[in-house]
Amino acid sequence: MEQKRNMTVGIVGLGLIGGSMAIDLARRGFASRVIGVEADPVNAAAAEKIGLVDRIVDFDDCMEQSDLIVLAVPVGTAVKMLPEVLDRFRSMEDDSPSARKMKKTVMDVCSTKEALVRAVHYHPLRGRYVATHPMAGTEYSGPWAAMPGLFDGRACIICDSQESAPDAVRTVENLYDTLNMRHIYMNASGHDVHVAYVSHISHITSFALALTVLDKEKNEKHIFDLASGGFSSTVRLAKSNADMWVPIFSQNRDNVLQVIDTYIEKMGRFREAIADDDEAAVRTLIEDANRIKRIIR
Amino acid sequence: MEQKRNMTVGIVGLGLIGGSMAIDLARRGFASRVIGVEADPVNAAAAEKIGLVDRIVDFDDCMEQSDLIVLAVPVGTAVKMLPEVLDRFRSMEDDSPSARKMKKTVMDVCSTKEALVRAVHYHPLRGRYVATHPMAGTEYSGPWAAMPGLFDGRACIICDSQESAPDAVRTVENLYDTLNMRHIYMNASGHDVHVAYVSHISHITSFALALTVLDKEKNEKHIFDLASGGFSSTVRLAKSNADMWVPIFSQNRDNVLQVIDTYIEKMGRFREAIADDDEAAVRTLIEDANRIKRIIR
Numbered sequence: 001m002e003q004k005r006n007m008t009v010g011i012v013g014l015g016l017i018g019g020s021m022a023i024d025l026a027r028r029g030f031a032s033r034v035i036g037v038e039a040d041p042v043n044a045a046a047a048e049k050i051g052l053v054d055r056i057v058d059f060d061d062c063m064e065q066s067d068l069i070v071l072a073v074p075v076g077t078a079v080k081m082l083p084e085v086l087d088r089f090r091s092m093e094d095d096s097p098s099a100r101k102m103k104k105t106v107m108d109v110c111s112t113k114e115a116l117v118r119a120v121h122y123h124p125l126r127g128r129y130v131a132t133h134p135m136a137g138t139e140y141s142g143p144w145a146a147m148p149g150l151f152d153g154r155a156c157i158i159c160d161s162q163e164s165a166p167d168a169v170r171t172v173e174n175l176y177d178t179l180n181m182r183h184i185y186m187n188a189s190g191h192d193v194h195v196a197y198v199s200h201i202s203h204i205t206s207f208a209l210a211l212t213v214l215d216k217e218k219n220e221k222h223i224f225d226l227a228s229g230g231f232s233s234t235v236r237l238a239k240s241n242a243d244m245w246v247p248i249f250s251q252n253r254d255n256v257l258q259v260i261d262t263y264i265e266k267m268g269r270f271r272e273a274i275a276d277d278d279e280a281a282v283r284t285l286i287e288d289a290n291r292i293k294r295i296i297r
Numbered sequence: 298m299e300q301k302r303n304m305t306v307g308i309v310g311l312g313l314i315g316g317s318m319a320i321d322l323a324r325r326g327f328a329s330r331v332i333g334v335e336a337d338p339v340n341a342a343a344a345e346k347i348g349l350v351d352r353i354v355d356f357d358d359c360m361e362q363s364d365l366i367v368l369a370v371p372v373g374t375a376v377k378m379l380p381e382v383l384d385r386f387r388s389m390e391d392d393s394p395s396a397r398k399m400k401k402t403v404m405d406v407c408s409t410k411e412a413l414v415r416a417v418h419y420h421p422l423r424g425r426y427v428a429t430h431p432m433a434g435t436e437y438s439g440p441w442a443a444m445p446g447l448f449d450g451r452a453c454i455i456c457d458s459q460e461s462a463p464d465a466v467r468t469v470e471n472l473y474d475t476l477n478m479r480h481i482y483m484n485a486s487g488h489d490v491h492v493a494y495v496s497h498i499s500h501i502t503s504f505a506l507a508l509t510v511l512d513k514e515k516n517e518k519h520i521f522d523l524a525s526g527g528f529s530s531t532v533r534l535a536k537s538n539a540d541m542w543v544p545i546f547s548q549n550r551d552n553v554l555q556v557i558d559t560y561i562e563k564m565g566r567f568r569e570a571i572a573d574d575d576e577a578a579v580r581t582l583i584e585d586a587n588r589i590k591r592i593i594r
Binding site for chain 1: 432433434435436452454479481491492494495496498499500501502503504505506507508509510511512513514517519520521522523524526527528529530531532533534535536537538539542543544546547550553554556557558559560561563564565566567568571572574576579580582583584585586587588589590591592593
C-alpha cells in the first residue's frame with residue numbers, strides 16, 4: 001500500500017465515533033500519531049484520562065499538524081466547520097514558501113451528507129474533502145463510549161467521491177480498510193434518502209415508543225418488571241443523544257418527514273385492521289413485515 | 298420443598314415457549330416425565346427429532362397422564378381449549394371410584410389474560426387453573442427455536458391468583474422457581490393494559506417499521522448494506538410470527554388501540570416539531586424519551 005508511514009490524524013470531536021476511530025487508527029498502525037480537538041471541557045478531560053489520543057490540541061494546532069482531519073462532531077457543527085477547514089488549508093497553501101499543492105485531507109463522519117457537500121460545492125479546495133458515513137454506533141455517546149472494534153465488519157458510505165481528489169479518496173479508503181469496513185459509494189442526496197428510511201426513522205420510532213410508555217406507565221417499576229428483551233431492543237435507540245440527533249433531523253428534514261408520513265400510514269393500517277377485528281388483514285400486515293427476515297439477520 | 302417427586306408435566310404446544318419449558322423442567326428435575334401435544338405434524342416431527350419431550354401424545358392421553366398441564370398455544374386457541382381442559386378434569390373426577398378431589402392443575406403461558414380468566418370464571422373447577430405469563434421469548438418460533446435457559450432471570454406474571462386453589466398456585470410457583478423467574482402478581486385486566494404498553498406496542502412499531510422500509514427500499518441490498526445495529530435491533534420483532542400475534546392483538550384489542558393512539562400522537566409531535574424546524578421542541582422530545590435510560594439497561 002502507498003500509505004504514508006508518518007501520518008498524523010487529527011480528530012475533531014472525541015465522542016463515540018471520533019474516540020473509537022482514534023483507538024483503532026493508532027492500534028492498527030494507520031496513524032503514527034493521533035491528536036484530538038474536544039470543545040467540551042468535561043469530554044476533553046475524560047478523553048485525556050482514558051488516553052484516546054496522543055495529545056489534545058486546539059483547533060489551529062490540529063489543522064497545522066494533521067495530514068488527515070476527521071470531523072466527528074454533530075452535523076450542524078460540521079456544516080459550519082467544514083468550509084473553515086478548507087479556508088484554513090487555503091491560507092496554509094498561500095503561506096507555503098514553495099506554494100506547493102495542499103495535500104492535507106479532511107473527511108467527516110456525519111449521518112447526513114447533502115448539506116455538507118453543498119456547503120463546500122464551489123470551494124476551490126473542494127477536492128481535499130471526502131464525505132463519508134461509517135454505519136456503526138451504539139446508543140451511547142461521549143469519550144467513555146468509545147471502544148476498539150466498533151467499525152469492524154460494518155459498511156461505510158463514501159459520497160460524491162468524484163468531487164474529491166483521487167489521493168484524498170484513497171487516503172480515506174485506506175482508513176476505512178484499517179477499520180475493516182466495506183465501502184459503498186453513493187451520491188449525497190441518495191444517501192440522505194436511504195438513511196432516513198433505514199436509520200433515522202428507527203430512532204424516531206424508538207423515541208416515540210419511549211415517550212408513549214413513559215407517559216402511560218407512571219409507575220416506572222412496572223416498565224422495568226415487564227420489559228422483556230423485545231421491548232428493550234425496540235426502545236434501545238431512545239437513549240440516543242439529543243446533541244447528535246437534533247441536527248440530523250433538521251438537516252434531513254424533508255426525507256425524514258416523508259418517511260414519518262409513510263410510517264404513520266402503515267401504523268394507521270394496523271390500527272384500522274385491529275379496530276375492524278379484521279384478523280385476515282392483521283395477518284397480511286404481519287406476514288408482509290416478516291419479509292424483513294430475508295434481509296436482516 | 299413440598300414438590301411432588303413424580304410429577305408428569307404435559308405441555309400442549311411445543312413451540313418456542315412450550316419447547317423451552319420442556320427442556321428446563323426435565324433437565325432441572327421439576328418433572329420426572331414431560332409429555333407433549335403438538336397439533337402441527339411438521340412441528341411434532343421436529344419436536345420428536347430434537348427430543349424436546351419424553352413422548353408426544355394425543356390430547357386425551359396428555360389430560361389423563363399429566364399432573365400439570367401447560368397450555369403453550371396461541372391465545373385464541375387457549376381460550377377455546379381451557380374450558381375443555383377443566384371439563385375433562387371434571388369428568389375424570391366423576392369417573393374416579395373414590396370420587397377423590399381433583400389435584401391436576403392447568404396453567405397457560407399466553408400474552409393476554411383477561412379473555413382466558415373470563416372464559417372459565419364460573420367453571421366449578423376454576424381453582425385448578427392458574428393464569429400466567431412468562432415474560433421471555435425471542436423473535437423466532439417453532440420447536441427449533443426452543444432453548445435451555447430462555448426464562449432465566451426474567452419475570453413471570455401470575456394473574457388473579459386468589460381465584461386459583463392455593464396448592465395449584467404453589468405448583469406453578471415451584472415451576473417458575475425452577476425456571477429462575479421472578480414472580481409478579483397482578484389482576485388479569487391490569488396485566489393486559491401493562492403488556493399492551495410494554496410489549497404489544499413494541500411489536501406493532503417494529504412491524505410498521507419493516508413495512509415502511511420494505512415499501513421504500515425496493516432494492517433490498519440497500520437495506521442490508523445500510524442497516525446498522527440500530528435498525529436491526531429496532532426491526533427485530535418484525536420477524537415475529539403471525540399465528541401468535543394475530544390473536545394477541547384481537548384479544549387485547551381495546552388496550553392495543555389505545556396505546557396505538559397515544560403512539561401516533563407522540564409520532565405526530567415529532568413530525569410537527571421537525572416540520573416547524575423547531576429544534577428546541579425536537580430536543581425536548583428526545584430528552585424526555587431519554588428518561589427511559591433510567592429504567593432499561
